[in-house]
Structure formats: structure tokens, C-alpha cells
Amino acid sequence: MERILIAEDEERLGAFLDDGLTAAGYAATVVGDGPGAVALARDEDFDLLILDLGLPGLDGMEVLRALRAQGRRLPVLILSARDDSHTKVEGLELGANDYLTKPFGFDELLARVRVRLRDAASAERPRLVVDDVVLDLRDHRATVGERPLQLSAREFTMLEVLLGNAGRVVTREEFLSRVWGYQHDPGSNVVEVYIGYLRRKVGRQRIVTVRGMGYSWMRTGSG
Ligand code: CA
Numbered sequence: 508m509e510r511i512l513i514a515e516d517e518e519r520l521g522a523f524l525d526d527g528l529t530a531a532g533y534a535a536t537v538v539g540d541g542p543g544a545v546a547l548a549r550d551e552d553f554d555l556l557i558l559d560l561g562l563p564g565l566d567g568m569e570v571l572r573a574l575r576a577q578g579r580r581l582p583v584l585i586l587s588a589r590d591d592s593h594t595k596v597e598g599l600e601l602g603a604n605d606y607l608t609k610p611f612g613f614d615e616l617l618a619r620v621r622v623r624l625r626d627a628a629s630a631e632r633p634r635l636v637v638d639d640v641v642l643d644l645r646d647h648r649a650t651v652g653e654r655p656l657q658l659s660a661r662e663f664t665m666l667e668v669l670l671g672n673a674g675r676v677v678t679r680e681e682f683l684s685r686v687w688g689y690q691h692d693p694g695s696n697v698v699e700v701y702i703g704y705l706r707r708k709v710g711r712q713r714i715v716t717v718r719g720m721g722y723s724w725m726r727t728g729s730g
Contacts, residue, residue, distance in 0.1 A: 508532070508533065508534045509533050509534070509554040509555070509624055510533070510534045510535075510536070510551075510552065510553045510554050510555075511528055511533045511534070511535050511536070511553065511554065511555045511556075511557060511620065512535075512536050512538065512544065512547055512548060512551075512553040512555070512556045512557070513525060513528070513535055513536065513537045513538070513556075513557045514538050514539075514540075514541070514543075514544035514556065514557065514558045514559055514562060514567065514570060515537060515538075515539065515557070515559045515562075515586070516539045516540060516559060516561070516562050516563055517559070518539070521537040521539065522537070523613075524537070524557065524616075525537050527613050527616075527617070528617075528620070531617055531620075533620075536551075536553075539562075539563070540562055540563045540564040540565070541562040541563065541564040541565025541566060541567065541569060541570045542564045542565050543564070544556070544558070544562065544565075544570050545565065545570050545573045545574065548570075548574055548579060548581055549574070549577060549579065553581060554581075554582070554624055554627060555581070555582050555583075555584065555620060555623055555624055555627070556574075556581050556582070556583045556584070557584050557586050557616075557620075558570060558571065558583050558584065558585050558586065558603070559585075559586055559587060560585060560587040560589055560594070560598075561587070561588075561589075567585065567587065568597060568598065568601060571583055571585075571598065571601045571602060571603060572601055574602075575601060575602040582604045582605075582623045582624070582626070582627050583602065583603045583604055583605075584603070584604060584605040584606070584607060584616075584619060584620065584623055585598045585603045585605070585606045585607070586607050586608075586609060586611065586616070587606070587607075587608060587609060588608065588609040589608070590608040599688075604623055604626075604688070605619050605622075605623060605688060607619060622684055622685065626685065633645050635667060635670050635671060637670040637673045637724065637726070638726055638727040639651055639652045639727065640666075640670060640709065642663070642666065642667055642670060644667065647660070647663050649663060649666065651709055651710075656708050656709065657708070658705075658708065659704075661686055661687075661701060662701060662704055662705055662708070664685065664686045665682060665686050665701055665702075665705060666705060666709070668681065668682060668685050668686065669705075669714065669722065669723075669724045670724055672723075672724070673723075673724040673726055674723070674724070674726065675723065676717045676720045676721045676722065676723045677721050677722055677723065678720060678721035679698045679721055681721070682698045682701075682721075682722075683697075683698060686698075686701075702714060702716075702722055712725060713725050
């Protein structure tokens with residue numbers, strides 16, 4: 508069972524998150540202050556931290572800074588009423604993986620929790636091999652046949668999402684969420700642009716456009 512640490516000093520909200528995540532099948536632990544959050548994240552084996560910013564003892568940003576300074580790669584989702592872009596950028600630069608503003612819908616929180624846990628699970632898999640394409644997920648190197656591919660970080664993640672879902676359609680929204688996180692503008696054509704870049708590098712025919720739905724990796728020999 509995946510374990511989620513909730514650092515939240517508002518008791519009612521902490522209990523609400525605890526109940527909701529427990530009902531969704533996670534093991535949740537609530538801590539109400541910053542130093543406690545740092546200690547628990549350091550000493551126990553959590554899969555995700557949901558982090559409030561206004562915490563007693565140690566601000567959420569300081570908690571994040573302390574964890575990253577210790578080399579902790581624990582995925583962190585900031586949950587805060589602060590919705591200015593300066594604070595969001597600061598959180599991201601300190602190594603947060605996502606940022607959700609209060610008030611929030613529990614369904615949206617749960618969807619983001621699932622994405623972060625799935626990304627973390629795939630990060631533990633060292634290699635992704637589909638047909639003649641090999642992605643080294645640790646070193647972020649990619650090859651087709653024996654030929655190395657020069658990919659930007661975003662192109663690499665996009666290819667990882669496509670290959671990880673080979674045989675099914677990946678929607679534009681999935682790409683935006685997995686590759687661009689919360690920083691995306693839903694109206695932009697950035698997915699289409701990057702699909703174009705990838706096609707130039709891996710071969711145009713390998714990424715199929717499924718009209719009105721998204722994109723799919725065309726497996727060799729699957730027609
Ligand atoms: Ca608070």
C-alpha cells in the first residue's frame with residue numbers, strides 16, 4: 508500500500524484528507540507542524556508528501572528545502588491557499604512536483620496524487636524498451652536501433668509517456684499533465700508542436716494521430 512504523508516496544521520482539513528485518501532486505498536499519516544514533517548519524511552518510507560505552506564515551526568518552503576538538501580527525492584505536492592505565481596515558481600524551483608491551490612476539489616487532488624505516484628513508480632524502472640527503442644530512464648538516454656537520439660528533457664518525457672502506453676491512445680490532457688505539470692496553458696498547441704519534434708527524430712510514421720483523441724505509438728509489425 509502506498510504511503511502518503513500529509514503536512515497540514517488545519518485539523519479539519521488534515522482529517523478530511525486523511526479520510527479521503529484512506530478511502531481511496533492509501534495509507535495516510537497527518538502531521539501538523541514543519542519540523543515533524545521533516546522528521547517523518549526523513550525517518551519513514553513515504554511515497555508522497557502533501558505539503559501545506561503555512562505550517563508552524565517551519566514553513567512549508569523550508570520543509571521542502573530541508574528535504575531536498577538531504578537528497579530526499581520524495582514526490583511533493585504543495586497544497587496552499589497562496590496562488591501567486593511567485594510562490595508557485597519558488598516551490599517548483601525548490602523541487603516540488605506539483606502545486607494545487609486551496610480551495611480544491613478532492614477529485615482533482617486524487618487525480619494529481621495518482622499521477623505523481625505513477626511517475627515515481629516509473630522512475631524506479633531503469634529501462635523502457637518498446638520495439639527497437641530503448642529509453643534509459645536513469646540517465647535519460649534514448650536509442651533507436653543502435654542510433655542515439657538527441658532529445659530535450661520534455662521530448663524524452665513525452666516519448667516515455669508514449670512508449671509506456673504503447674497500444675493505447677494518450678490524450679493531449681495526459682501529455683500536458685505528465686510532461687508540463689501544472690505550468691501549462693490548456694489552450695496552447697505545445698503538445699502538437701512537440702509531437703512534431705519527436706516525429707522528426709523517431710520517424711514520422713511511428714506516432715499516429717488518433718483524430719479527436721490524441722496520439723498513439725505505432726508498434727513495429729502491428730500494421
Ligand atoms: Ca496552514
